[in-house]
Amino acid sequence: MTNPAQGTETVWPAVLTWRAHGAPRMESVRVQLVGKRIKASGRIIGGECPEHPAFSASYDLVTDESGVTRRLSLRTSLASGERHVSISRDAEGYWMVEDGSTHHRSAFGGALDVDVVLSPFFNTLPIRRFGLQHGSEDIQVPVVYVYLPDLSVRPAELTYSSGSDGIHVLSPVSSSSVTVDADGFILDYPGLAERI
Numbered sequence: 001m002t003n004p005a006q007g008t009e010t011v012w013p014a015v016l017t018w019r020a021h022g023a024p025r026m027e028s029v030r031v032q033l034v035g036k037r038i039k040a041s042g043r044i045i046g047g048e049c050p051e052h053p054a055f056s057a058s059y060d061l062v063t064d065e066s067g068v069t070r071r072l073s074l075r076t077s078l079a080s081g082e083r084h085v086s087i088s089r090d091a092e093g094y095w096m097v098e099d100g101s102t103h104h105r106s107a108f109g110g111a112l113d114v115d116v117v118l119s120p121f122f123n124t125l126p127i128r129r130f131g132l133q134h135g136s137e138d139i140q141v142p143v144v145y146v147y148l149p150d151l152s153v154r155p156a157e158l159t160y161s162s163g164s165d166g167i168h169v170l171s172p173v174s175s176s177s178v179t180v181d182a183d184g185f186i187l188d189y190p191g192l193a194e195r196i
Contacts, residue, residue, distance in 0.1 A: 016185060018120045018193035023049050027193065029121050036067035036128060044119060044148065053078055055149035059116070067129035068112045076149045085151045087114055087144055095144055097153050108155045109142035115158065116146045117173055120186040120193045128184035132162040145172060
């Protein structure tokens with residue numbers, strides 16, 4: 001694989017890695033691309049800091065051929081124990097959220113994407129689906145929003161505004177202008193993480 005941050009093409013599958021700005025945290029994910037379809041297997045490791053306790057999280061994500069999330073499986077490990085959540089979207093547009101003890105079914109406001117707090121990877125989903133890396137557009141994106149490390153799941157809405165200076169992202173926890181590579185994957189998300 002070559003590094004798109006250095007201006008060359010990425011060869012897929014690839015492993016992408018981000019280092020957090022100002023926090024002891026990293027994320028690494030193996031990504032397979034076929035058109036807009038994404039299959040990803042990743043891990044986030046965080047040391048204890050004011051933002052969060054020490055934890056590790058692993059995830060597996062699959063989208064359909066148009067980039068819409070089909071399922072996400074997420075597991076976290078903390079000193080206090082492990083948690084798991086499985087999120088899947090059916091053909092009728094409903095999401096099933098299962099955590100081993102409860103099952104919740106919801107349309108989540110028409111969401112087609114899942115976003116995970118602390119992860120720069122998941123911003124790629126709407127960016128690629130809408131082609132924001134190639135043109136200017138302002139969009140409101142309903143998402144199934146997963147908080148780390150407790151794995152609570154809530155509906156949320158993100159705003160993406162793309163232009164010549166990057167893509168501005170407004171989420172429930174931050175506001176920042178991100179830079180992406182030609183494939184729509186985050187290179188730098190000020191306040192969150194940068195690709196290394």
